[in-house]
Amino acid sequence: MNPRPTIAGLILSGAALAGVAAWLATRGVPIAAPVDAASRLGSKRETASTTRSRTKDLVSTGSFDWASVATNDLRRYIVNLRAVQCPEPTVRDIIIAEVQRQFDPREAPFKVASGEVLFPENETSAQRQIRRRADYLRRRNLRLVEKEKVAVIRELLGIDLPLEPLRGWYSRNYERMESAINGVPAEKRERVREMMEAYWNLSDTLNDDRDVSMKGRDAEFIERYRENNERRRLGLLQILTSDEVELFDMRASSAAERLRIQLGEMQPTEAEFREIYRLRRDIEEPFGGTMTVGHTTGVEQDPQAETRYRERLEALLPPERLAQMDRVQGERHQNLARLRDRFGLAPEVVDQAYELLQQGVPITEHIRVVENGQVVDRERTRQSSRPPEAQWNQMREILGSQAFTVIEAMFPDDQPEPSGPIPLPLRTP
Numbered sequence: 001m002n003p004r005p006t007i008a009g010l011i012l013s014g015a016a017l018a019g020v021a022a023w024l025a026t027r028g029v030p031i032a033a034p035v036d037a038a039s040r041l042g043s044k045r046e047t048a049s050t051t052r053s054r055t056k057d058l059v060s061t062g063s064f065d066w067a068s069v070a071t072n073d074l075r076r077y078i079v080n081l082r083a084v085q086c087p088e089p090t091v092r093d094i095i096i097a098e099v100q101r102q103f104d105p106r107e108a109p110f111k112v113a114s115g116e117v118l119f120p121e122n123e124t125s126a127q128r129q130i131r132r133r134a135d136y137l138r139r140r141n142l143r144l145v146e147k148e149k150v151a152v153i154r155e156l157l158g159i160d161l162p163l164e165p166l167r168g169w170y171s172r173n174y175e176r177m178e179s180a181i182n183g184v185p186a187e188k189r190e191r192v193r194e195m196m197e198a199y200w201n202l203s204d205t206l207n208d209d210r211d212v213s214m215k216g217r218d219a220e221f222i223e224r225y226r227e228n229n230e231r232r233r234l235g236l237l238q239i240l241t242s243d244e245v246e247l248f249d250m251r252a253s254s255a256a257e258r259l260r261i262q263l264g265e266m267q268p269t270e271a272e273f274r275e276i277y278r279l280r281r282d283i284e285e286p287f288g289g290t291m292t293v294g295h296t297t298g299v300e301q302d303p304q305a306e307t308r309y310r311e312r313l314e315a316l317l318p319p320e321r322l323a324q325m326d327r328v329q330g331e332r333h334q335n336l337a338r339l340r341d342r343f344g345l346a347p348e349v350v351d352q353a354y355e356l357l358q359q360g361v362p363i364t365e366h367i368r369v370v371e372n373g374q375v376v377d378r379e380r381t382r383q384s385s386r387p388p389e390a391q392w393n394q395m396r397e398i399l400g401s402q403a404f405t406v407i408e409a410m411f412p413d414d415q416p417e418p419s420g421p422i423p424l425p426l427r428t429p
Contacts, residue, residue, distance in 0.1 A: 001330070015030035023319060028235055041177050068080075069084060072240065074095060074098060074099070074156055075156065077094075077098070078091060078095060078156065078157075079097065081094065092157055092159070095153070095156055095157060096153060096161075097155070099149060099152055099153055099156070100149070103145060103148075103149045105217060105358075106145050107142060107145050107146070107149075110138050110139070110141045110142035110145065111142065112138075132169035133169055133208075135169065136168065136169040136201075136204075139166060139167070140166060142164070143166045146163055147163070158191075160190075162194075164178065165177060165178055165181070165193055165196060165197055166197045166200075167199075167200070168200035168201055168203065168204040169204050170200075170204045170207055172200070172290075173254065176251070176254075176257065177196060177252055177357060180248050180249075180251035181193050181196065181248075183247065183248065183251050184240060184244060184248055185244070188239050188240060188244075192236065192239055192240070192248070194231075195232070195235045195239065196237065197199075198235075199228065199231070199232040199235070202228050202231075203225075203228060203289075206221070206224055206225065206228060219337075220377075222287060225287050225288075225289060226287050226288055228289075229287065229288030229289040230288060232288075232289075233245070233288065238247065246274070248282055250273075250274070250277055253277075253281070253285065253290070254290050255277070255281055255284040255285050255290075256277050256281075258284075259273070259276065259277055259280055260273070262328070262329050263276070263325065263329070264328070265327060265328035265333065265337060266321075266324050266325050266328045268325075272316075272317070272321070275316055276313070276316070276325075278299045279309050279312050279313065279316075280309070282305075282309075283305045283306070309359075313325075327354075332354060332357050332358075333354055335407070335410050336350045336353055336354055336357075336407075337350065339399070339403050339406060339407060342403075342406075343400070343402060343403045344404060345399070345400075349398055349399065352398055353395055353398060353399055353407075356391045356392075356394060356395050357387060357395070357411070358387075359387040359388065359391050360383040360384040360385060360386060360387050361383070361384050361387070362381050362382070362383060362384075363381065363382055363383070363384050363387060364379055364380070364381050365379065365380050365381075365382065366378075366379055367379070367380060385411040385412060385413075386411050386412075386413055387394060395407070
């Protein structure tokens with residue numbers, strides 16, 4: 001159950017009554033019980049000047065009460081409130097609360113009852129699927145009533161109350177989607193929201209049809225998944241410009257979110273980030289949506305994809321920016337950045353520690369591998385995780401004891417013994 005609409009209605013009602021009570025109290029006006037508004041929109045209209053004059057006479061004679069302002073005709077109600085100089089925010093709160101109160105009986109059948117069990121124990125997969133669909137249909141019916149209510153408020157007050165997206169019956173990052181929707185021009189948001197809700201519905205239906213928990217995402221599933229995402233892209237292009245579509249995808253994409261975290265220390269320009277995202281999108285979102293190759297059956301990652309990505313990066317970025325990007329994406333720098341955030345280290349301290357870590361000594365390792373059915377001895381060279389002792393002690397001084405204890409656990413001592421290289425067990429290339 002989402003209690004927010006009900007709670008919002010109660011808060012608005014309370015705020016409206018408190019606001020109007022305070023306003024009337026400043027005028028020494030006795031408050032009578034409000035009239036029950038039975039209809040949302042009335043046909044009779046009265047000018048503000050006429051009502052103001054009539055109400056002023058009532059107040060001056062001491063015969064004014066709340067019943068002279070409240071009316072079943074909400075349009076006239078607004079005129080009455082403004083005529084007696086009710087503050088505009090209070091006018092808005094009163095009218096919204098009235099509209100909410102009138103819609104409550106229509107919304108009630110589609111809201112989860114108090115005490116209802118949302119996630120029954122010992123529920124089978126088939127039962128869960130039926131329950132999820134039924135819950136979605138309930139929420140969809142509630143949404144239809146909510147949209148009508150929002151339209152009434154828009155007509156009365158000229159304002160739009162936002163609605164949360166109608167979530168499908170499978171989980172996804174709806175908060176990130178809502179953030180992406182809020183990033184498009186205001187006049188296009190509702191159409192984008194409705195288009196995304198239709199997309200989620202198709203995606204969830206596809207998952208149910210294929211029963212992916214049992215059959216996996218095979219070639220047939222992938223083809224339908226591609227079609228669904230292409231339909232979404234074309235739908236967005238009917239609402240947004242091509243540039244707006246790309247910005248929307250960058251806000252909604254999990255690949256973009258990962259890239260944003262990875263490149264945070266690099267502080268890429270908007271142009272740099274957009275170009276790098278385009279390159280990563282082709283690798284991480286090859287089917288047009290968030291599903292990756294690792295989530296499929298019988299589909300292998302292109303072995304040359306990462307090589308092409310690197311080549312395009314080198315053509316895109318100047319050498320110094322590419323080196324900075326490699327640095328911030330490396331495990332050592334990311335570990336130090338987490339230490340900085342945890343212990344409040346200065347940025348220059350992190351930079352010094354990173355340069356010291358980079359001074360690890362070369363280690364030659366003897367390994368045995370299988371080649372053409374034969375076990376052969378080979379050597380390889382790598383950098384030790386820790387620098388020499390002098391630099392390691394220097395790190396202890398600049399990081400402080402607490403941070404150094406953590407970094408010491410992250411980078412075990414693997415420097416070669418004086419007697420020779422470190423042997424490794426048999427490996428198959």
